[in-house]
Amino acid sequence: MNKKIKIALIFGTRPEAIKMCPLVKTLKENNSFDVSTIVTAQHRQMLDSVLELFEITPDFDLNLMKPNQNLWELSSDILLKTKEIFEKEKFDLVLVHGDTTTAGISALSAFYSRTKIGHVEAGLRTFDKDYPFPEEINRVLVDSVSDLMFCPTDRAIQNIKNSGIKKGYYKTGNTVIDALLYVVDNKPFNLDFIGLNDNLKTILLTSHRRENFGKPLENICFAIKELVEKNKDIEIIYPMHLNPNVRNTVIPILQNTERVKLIEPLDYAPFCTLMKKSHIILTDSGGVQEEAPALGKPVLVLREETERPEAIEYGGVKLVGTNKGKIVNTVQELLDNKNEYERMSKAINPYGDGHACEYIEKIILEYFH
Numbered sequence: 001m002n003k004k005i006k007i008a009l010i011f012g013t014r015p016e017a018i019k020m021c022p023l024v025k026t027l028k029e030n031n032s033f034d035v036s037t038i039v040t041a042q043h044r045q046m047l048d049s050v051l052e053l054f055e056i057t058p059d060f061d062l063n064l065m066k067p068n069q070n071l072w073e074l075s076s077d078i079l080l081k082t083k084e085i086f087e088k089e090k091f092d093l094v095l096v097h098g099d100t101t102t103a104g105i106s107a108l109s110a111f112y113s114r115t116k117i118g119h120v121e122a123g124l125r126t127f128d129k130d131y132p133f134p135e136e137i138n139r140v141l142v143d144s145v146s147d148l149m150f151c152p153t154d155r156a157i158q159n160i161k162n163s164g165i166k167k168g169y170y171k172t173g174n175t176v177i178d179a180l181l182y183v184v185d186n187k188p189f190n191l192d193f194i195g196l197n198d199n200l201k202t203i204l205l206t207s208h209r210r211e212n213f214g215k216p217l218e219n220i221c222f223a224i225k226e227l228v229e230k231n232k233d234i235e236i237i238y239p240m241h242l243n244p245n246v247r248n249t250v251i252p253i254l255q256n257t258e259r260v261k262l263i264e265p266l267d268y269a270p271f272c273t274l275m276k277k278s279h280i281i282l283t284d285s286g287g288v289q290e291e292a293p294a295l296g297k298p299v300l301v302l303r304e305e306t307e308r309p310e311a312i313e314y315g316g317v318k319l320v321g322t323n324k325g326k327i328v329n330t331v332q333e334l335l336d337n338k339n340e341y342e343r344m345s346k347a348i349n350p351y352g353d354g355h356a357c358e359y360i361e362k363i364i365l366e367y368f369h
């Protein structure tokens, strides 16, 4: 019998978990693989809720999150802890996801231990090192040390080629669509606990990006205030990220604002149900930019740059930035202009067909045989 291919999937934050858990499940079902799950726990509660949803118990839990952690300490902790595991376990392949500190530093660590590396969600770029910070540089780093690059779109493939990498890239779609379809089909959720008003249009808001801390996030909050004052038929739901840099800005401005609900981060199943129920989604999240077009929901992106321009080209997403007036005007147009709303909701989802995990599984098998 052939030796099993020894694979580790390593992740640490909520979005990585959402996009890697379906892959853990797919690879574990294949007898050719010996699969280990390593979590850095760069996030704790927000990670655990995803692990629970997908019923995954990590084989290694580094438990690294500290309150209001910084990039330096987190990076050195990840580097040293993964060194121990990689040296002992001698994996044939380490899979990392996306662009977080967990992704960037784990890939570097695997590279130092001369292990093959696969990058899930490879090839995304803004070509601006400050947007998003520090994620753009993490992505470049991971792709530059990877042997296999699983790209969600043609654009991502092109970015890899343009950077001079000559082999190892494949178009697979994004595993987030696999996760979304699994949850929407299998884990529908009752949202009564949020207390939505059925007579109002729900606008869903998420914002947590580092480069939006401070003034840009304040602008977003003041835009929200103006929008609910002008439009008595809308309510805003903001599941706030647990990062204190988000909450310390948002809560003082938006608490006690009529028809604005500041709530705790939602588990993934209720969040998917809330996206489905929403009229418009305002976000600076990467994952939400990919999911909402698959659900036919118009998305306004509260960032100056995006590494996910495909959905803008397809028409379901608009890049709005963080200028208060621009946010108010763009939302108002979508509320008032039925044709524009219809156009955006009917746009095609460019991020995959829900089978990305199977494509990745097949590529790994072919690579090792």
Ligand code: UD1
Residues within 6 Å of the ligand: 013, 014, 015, 042, 043, 044, 045, 046, 047, 065, 066, 067, 068, 069, 070, 099, 100, 101, 102, 133, 134, 135, 208, 210, 241, 242, 243, 244
């Ligand atoms: C990280 C990623 C970002 C990703 C985001 C997803 C980096 C540099 N940033 O940003 O790319 O978009 O995750 O959400 O990797 N916290 C908790 N509990 C949790 C999660 C976070 O209390 O479950 C608080 C802690 O105080 C923690 C802080 O949030 O120290 C910041 O977490 P961190 O992972 O450093 O940054 P994020 O802003 O979450």
Ligand code: UDP
Residues within 6 Å of the ligand: 014, 015, 018, 206, 208, 239, 240, 264, 265, 266, 267, 268, 269, 271, 272, 284, 285, 286, 287, 288, 291
């Ligand atoms: N999400 C969630 N609960 C929430 C907000 C977001 O489950 O309250 C999900 C969302 O559907 C998406 C992912 O978290 O799949 C995005 O994570 P986040 O915005 O934190 O990070 P990013 O994608 O920007 O890196």
